Amino acid sequence: MPAVTKTSRTSSRLRLRRRRERADLRRSEIITAALTVFAKHGFANTRAEDVAEQAGIAKGTLYLYFDSKEAIYEAALEYAMTQLRELVSERLQSATTAAERMRVFVGTRMEFWSAQGELYQMIMTVGREKHQKKRTAKIIRESVDQINLLLREGIERGELRERPVEMVGWAVMDLIRGMNERRVDGAQPTTIAQDAEFITGIALSYFR
Amino acid sequence: MPAVTKTSRTSSRLRLRRRRERADLRRSEIITAALTVFAKHGFANTRAEDVAEQAGIAKGTLYLYFDSKEAIYEAALEYAMTQLRELVSERLQSATTAAERMRVFVGTRMEFWSAQGELYQMIMTVGREKHQKKRTAKIIRESVDQINLLLREGIERGELRERPVEMVGWAVMDLIRGMNERRVDGAQPTTIAQDAEFITGIALSYFR
Amino acid sequence: MPAVTKTSRTSSRLRLRRRRERADLRRSEIITAALTVFAKHGFANTRAEDVAEQAGIAKGTLYLYFDSKEAIYEAALEYAMTQLRELVSERLQSATTAAERMRVFVGTRMEFWSAQGELYQMIMTVGREKHQKKRTAKIIRESVDQINLLLREGIERGELRERPVEMVGWAVMDLIRGMNERRVDGAQPTTIAQDAEFITGIALSYFR
Amino acid sequence: MPAVTKTSRTSSRLRLRRRRERADLRRSEIITAALTVFAKHGFANTRAEDVAEQAGIAKGTLYLYFDSKEAIYEAALEYAMTQLRELVSERLQSATTAAERMRVFVGTRMEFWSAQGELYQMIMTVGREKHQKKRTAKIIRESVDQINLLLREGIERGELRERPVEMVGWAVMDLIRGMNERRVDGAQPTTIAQDAEFITGIALSYFR
DNA sequence: TATGAATGAGTTTTCATTCAT
DNA sequence: AATGAATGAAAACTCATTCAT
Numbered sequence: 001m002p003a004v005t006k007t008s009r010t011s012s013r014l015r016l017r018r019r020r021e022r023a024d025l026r027r028s029e030i031i032t033a034a035l036t037v038f039a040k041h042g043f044a045n046t047r048a049e050d051v052a053e054q055a056g057i058a059k060g061t062l063y064l065y066f067d068s069k070e071a072i073y074e075a076a077l078e079y080a081m082t083q084l085r086e087l088v089s090e091r092l093q094s095a096t097t098a099a100e101r102m103r104v105f106v107g108t109r110m111e112f113w114s115a116q117g118e119l120y121q122m123i124m125t126v127g128r129e130k131h132q133k134k135r136t137a138k139i140i141r142e143s144v145d146q147i148n149l150l151l152r153e154g155i156e157r158g159e160l161r162e163r164p165v166e167m168v169g170w171a172v173m174d175l176i177r178g179m180n181e182r183r184v185d186g187a188q189p190t191t192i193a194q195d196a197e198f199i200t201g202i203a204l205s206y207f208r
Numbered sequence: 209m210p211a212v213t214k215t216s217r218t219s220s221r222l223r224l225r226r227r228r229e230r231a232d233l234r235r236s237e238i239i240t241a242a243l244t245v246f247a248k249h250g251f252a253n254t255r256a257e258d259v260a261e262q263a264g265i266a267k268g269t270l271y272l273y274f275d276s277k278e279a280i281y282e283a284a285l286e287y288a289m290t291q292l293r294e295l296v297s298e299r300l301q302s303a304t305t306a307a308e309r310m311r312v313f314v315g316t317r318m319e320f321w322s323a324q325g326e327l328y329q330m331i332m333t334v335g336r337e338k339h340q341k342k343r344t345a346k347i348i349r350e351s352v353d354q355i356n357l358l359l360r361e362g363i364e365r366g367e368l369r370e371r372p373v374e375m376v377g378w379a380v381m382d383l384i385r386g387m388n389e390r391r392v393d394g395a396q397p398t399t400i401a402q403d404a405e406f407i408t409g410i411a412l413s414y415f416r
Numbered sequence: 417m418p419a420v421t422k423t424s425r426t427s428s429r430l431r432l433r434r435r436r437e438r439a440d441l442r443r444s445e446i447i448t449a450a451l452t453v454f455a456k457h458g459f460a461n462t463r464a465e466d467v468a469e470q471a472g473i474a475k476g477t478l479y480l481y482f483d484s485k486e487a488i489y490e491a492a493l494e495y496a497m498t499q500l501r502e503l504v505s506e507r508l509q510s511a512t513t514a515a516e517r518m519r520v521f522v523g524t525r526m527e528f529w530s531a532q533g534e535l536y537q538m539i540m541t542v543g544r545e546k547h548q549k550k551r552t553a554k555i556i557r558e559s560v561d562q563i564n565l566l567l568r569e570g571i572e573r574g575e576l577r578e579r580p581v582e583m584v585g586w587a588v589m590d591l592i593r594g595m596n597e598r599r600v601d602g603a604q605p606t607t608i609a610q611d612a613e614f615i616t617g618i619a620l621s622y623f624r
Numbered sequence: 625m626p627a628v629t630k631t632s633r634t635s636s637r638l639r640l641r642r643r644r645e646r647a648d649l650r651r652s653e654i655i656t657a658a659l660t661v662f663a664k665h666g667f668a669n670t671r672a673e674d675v676a677e678q679a680g681i682a683k684g685t686l687y688l689y690f691d692s693k694e695a696i697y698e699a700a701l702e703y704a705m706t707q708l709r710e711l712v713s714e715r716l717q718s719a720t721t722a723a724e725r726m727r728v729f730v731g732t733r734m735e736f737w738s739a740q741g742e743l744y745q746m747i748m749t750v751g752r753e754k755h756q757k758k759r760t761a762k763i764i765r766e767s768v769d770q771i772n773l774l775l776r777e778g779i780e781r782g783e784l785r786e787r788p789v790e791m792v793g794w795a796v797m798d799l800i801r802g803m804n805e806r807r808v809d810g811a812q813p814t815t816i817a818q819d820a821e822f823i824t825g826i827a828l829s830y831f832r
Numbered sequence: 833t834a835t836g837a838a839t840g841a842g843t844t845t846t847c848a849t850t851c852a853t
Numbered sequence: 854a855a856t857g858a859a860t861g862a863a864a865a866c867t868c869a870t871t872c873a874t
Contacts, residue, residue: 022837044252048865058839063866137393167398167406170390171383178382185345190375198375205413230854256848257857266856268850277848438833460668464869465836474835476871485869553809583814583822586806587799594798601761606791614791621829643857650858672844682860687845839871850860 027065030055031076035119043073073132080119081139084112088146098154099204105150106176107196109143113180114192120180144169151207160207168203175199235273235283238263242284243324251281282343285331289347292320296354306362307412313358314384315404317351321388322400328388352377359415368415376411383407443481443491446471450492451532459489490551493539497555500528504562514570515620521566522592523612525559529596530608536596560585567623576623584619591615651689654679655700659740667697697756701747705763708736712770722778723828729774730800731820733767737804738816744804768793775831784831792827799823 033055037046048069052059066072091108095101113120123136147169154160179195182188188195241263245254256277260267274280299316303309321328331344355377362368387403390396396403449471453462464485468475482488507524511517529536539552563585570576595611598604604611657679661670672693676683690696715732719725737744747760771793778784803819806812812819 019836026837047863059865060840060867061838064837069865133393137395170386171406171410174382174386175379178378178385182378185341187345198379202379202410202414206410227854255846267848268856268858269854271849272854458668460666463867475869476835476837477833479870480833549809553811586802587822587826590798590802591795593802594794598794601757603761614795618795618826618830622826646858671842683844684846684861685859688858693844835872835874837871837873839869841867841869843867844865846862846864848860848862850858851856852858853856 023065026057026061027075028079030057030062030065030072031079034072034076035080035116038073038076039119043069074135076119077123077135077139080116080123084109087112098150098157098159099200101150101154102147102172102200102203103196105147106172106199107192109176110180110183110192110195113176114183120184140173144173147172151203154207160204163207168206172199172203175202231273234265234269236287238265238270238273238280239284239287242280243288246281246284247328251277281340285343285347288324288331292317295320306358306365306367307408309358309362310355310380310408310411311404313355314380314407315400317384318388318391318400318403322391328392348381352381355380359411362415368412371415376414380407380411383410439481442473442477444495446473446478446481446488447492447495450488451496454489454492455536459485489548493551493555496532496539500525503528514566514573514575515616517566517570518563518588518616518619519612521563522588522615523608525592526596526599526608526611529592530599536600556589560589563588567619571623576620579623584622588615588619591618647689650681650685651699652703654681654686654689654696655703658696658700659704662697662700663744667693698759701759701763704740704747708733711736722774722781722783723824725774725778726771726796726824726827727820729771730796730823731816733800734804734807734816734819737800738807744808764797768797771796775827778831784828787831792830796823796827799826 030051034051037050037054040046041050048062049059051069051072052062055062062072066075088105088108091104092101095104123139148165151160151165151168155162155165176199179188179199183192190198238259242259245258245262248254249258256270257267259277259280260270263270270280274283296313296316299312300309303312356373359368359373359376363370363373384407387396387407391400398406446467450467453466453470456462457466464478465475467485467488468478471478478488482491504521504524507520508517511520564581567576567581567584571578571581592615595604595615599608606614654675658675661674661678664670665674672686673683675693675696676686679686686693686696690699712729712732715728716725719728747763772789775784775789775792779786779789800823803812803823807816814822
């Protein structure tokens with residue numbers, strides 16, 4: 001019965017794919033929910049059940065998709081960072097001068113976090129807890145390196161004066177973080193473009 | 209029996225005062241202990257018993273001096289901030305120009321937190337939790353105002369060019385925070401003086 | 417439409433019978449699987465899903481054939497005991513003297529459990545839990561009665577001396593159990609035949 | 625103030641001792657309670673809270689005295705086995721011939737378990753669970769060795785005929801276990817003395 | 833009929849807080 | 854005032870059972 005067999009095979013494959021898609025959907029629903037509630041109350045003050053409630057599912061269902069509360073956090077982080085990386089590298093393609101590139105880099109990050117403000121808060125609280133510190137540090141380090149690279153390219157191209165780059169990289173990240181936080185709290189009255197301009201100005205003034 | 213009455217009154221007042229002094233002593237011992245252990249493991253991961261142990265007293269004794277674990281945190285924060293305020297205002301008295309004053313302001317804060325690094329960590333983690341956010345925000349706001357005042361005085365005295373001051377205040381606080389964190393983590397290779405110079409330079413370059 | 421009716425009746429009966437056969441098959445597949453996994457990890461430490469997996473079906477399917485995990489256990493027990501009963505009575509037919517019959521009885525039981533070692537373990541753990549105790553006790557009681565009967569026949573036939581029989585019946589069961597357990601654990605260095613001989617010898621020595 | 629110091633030291637020592645005594649008392653209360661309820665429903669089917677309830681304390685209090693539910697079980701086992709060992713070795717001192725010694729050994733064990741029937745049940749259920757098997761096996765092995773020693777001494781003294789001893793040791797333990805179980809269940813109509821006599825008779829008949 | 837995703841009651845353990853001593 | 858034993862609410866996680874597909 002080759003025909004029958006083939007049909008059944010095909011349909012079982014189809015079912016499998018659909019199942020996987022559903023599972024992926026659920027996972028991302030849970031991640032989204034987690035971002036919301038972790039951010040609202042912090043990681044430690046959020047019960048696994050709160051995440052489930054926010055996702056509109058039962059407590060137990062969480063554990064069908066993740067091994068632990070911690071694993072949910074990690075997945076959420078991973079998810080957001082991948083998105084951010086992609087967004088930044090995409091936007092940077094259309095920028096050439098160091099100043100432009102810096103503006104794009106800073107502005108994109110601010111937009112992203114502004115849209116995902118809660119996630120940002122979550123990283124800022126959870127990421128400071130002992131067992132997550134390394135992971136968070138690595139993520140930030142990566143961004144600093146990107147800024148430094150951007151500056152060094154500017155120096156090589158003669159756009160910027162020869163000066164040590166390292167501290168400026170960190171400073172830019174510090175400023176982005178602060179502004180993000182205030183924006184999330186509704187305490188930043190300026191626009192993202194203004195902030196990006198401000199930070200870029202400050203950073204590049206160092207190289208004049 | 210007036211004589212007796214008087215004597216007894218006096219001695220009872222004396223006893224009362226001594227009692228209060230003893231109580232204040234105990235309170236500050238607990239606060240010191242709390243700063244140490246909260247900072248080492250964060251607020252949520254520290255048990256009330258850990259605080260008691262560090263203070264060399266029994267668990268139950270904590271509750272004779274504070275209403276709750278939370279109250280201990282608040283007292284610790286209050287205490288540290290008062291100390292910082294006093295230190296900064298004392299040091300500022302010997303500084304006159306805006307640049308000097310900024311250097312002193314930044315440097316003093318960095319020294320203070322560097323000596324109390326753990327406390328700083330604590331504020332950074334606990335302070336971001338919802339129910340503490342307002343309190344933390346107020347504390348930071350206060351510092352920003354101080355920087356802004358300092359800058360405006362510089363403008364009035366003609367040392368700095370007329371420019372909006374607000375964003376720079378926040379920026380300075382953001383930079384101080386970042387450097388503090390990295391220093392606590394052992395990730396800041398520069399000296400406090402260098403950092404203070406760097407921040408001051410960046411901030412004042414905005415007014416040239 | 418009698419013809420049609422008849423045809424349809426017949427075919428529906430046929431279908432019904434086939435359905436029942438299929439259901440019985442499934443039930444016994446599940447039982448077999450249950451014996452394997454319950455025995456390997458005990459009743460409490462085995463999840464319904466483990467049984468399903470072993471049976472190569474889905475979790476939910478279990479509940480089409482059994483009301484509960486407990487019901488599966490009971491069915492498995494019933495099944496095994498029926499098998500054992502049949503095996504023993506078959507083998508006993510070729511044995512005549514009390515000694516022979518005892519040897520066969522003991523030996524057959526040991527062989528059976530040895531082949532189904534895991535099941536034996538399961539009964540020994542699960543069967544001791546309160547709600548299963550009565551059932552297990554009844555099963556053992558049945559065996560004891562069989563031994564006692566066997567002994568009384570020996571007495572009647574003059575092969576054995578007149579002595580009370582009851583305690584020996586229990587003793588034989590106790591000894592079988594112990595040796596079974598040790599064999600399952602790999603701690604019994606002797607053969608089944610030797611064990612059967614040992615137990616028979618001890619039991620019958622009581623009647624000399 | 626040596627006198628004062630001394631007094632205070634003494635009283636603090638006293639307090640310490642009393643505290644330890646109280647703690648020991650609590651521990652044994654918990655152990656007793658655990659024996660009761662574990663035995664009644666088995667280890668897996670008993671919630672930690674049931675133990676606490678039986679002991680007349682709160683759930684959390686358990687964990688002041690034991691690290692885990694499992695630790696309670698182990699302590700209970702340890703406790704009982706120590707008691708049994710002591711009791712048996714004490715009673716054996718007054719017995720000389722192999723027959724007497726066997727009777728004492730068997731009888732003492734039966735008395736002990738009969739008084740602590742629930743504990744016995746517990747060991748029989750919990751002890752068969754995978755992760756406890758080794759511990760239980762070791763305990764039984766110890767007893768078998770004792771019986772074997774007892775028999776070998778009898779052989780050496782010429783009271784018993786030279787025969788292999790090992791299987792009899794196990795058999796005696798099997799018989800004791802069975803009778804114990806039935807007595808706990810109220811299904812053993814004979815007295816302990818009668819049972820001990822029966823087992824001794826059977827065991828020694830092997831050496832005639 | 834068969835599936836397996838979803839459920840939520842139930843389990844162990846922790847720890848802030850109380851209170852008898 | 855000081856203690857620390859006791860409490861019980863709360864949290865993470867498991868799994869027998871149900872039910873939409």
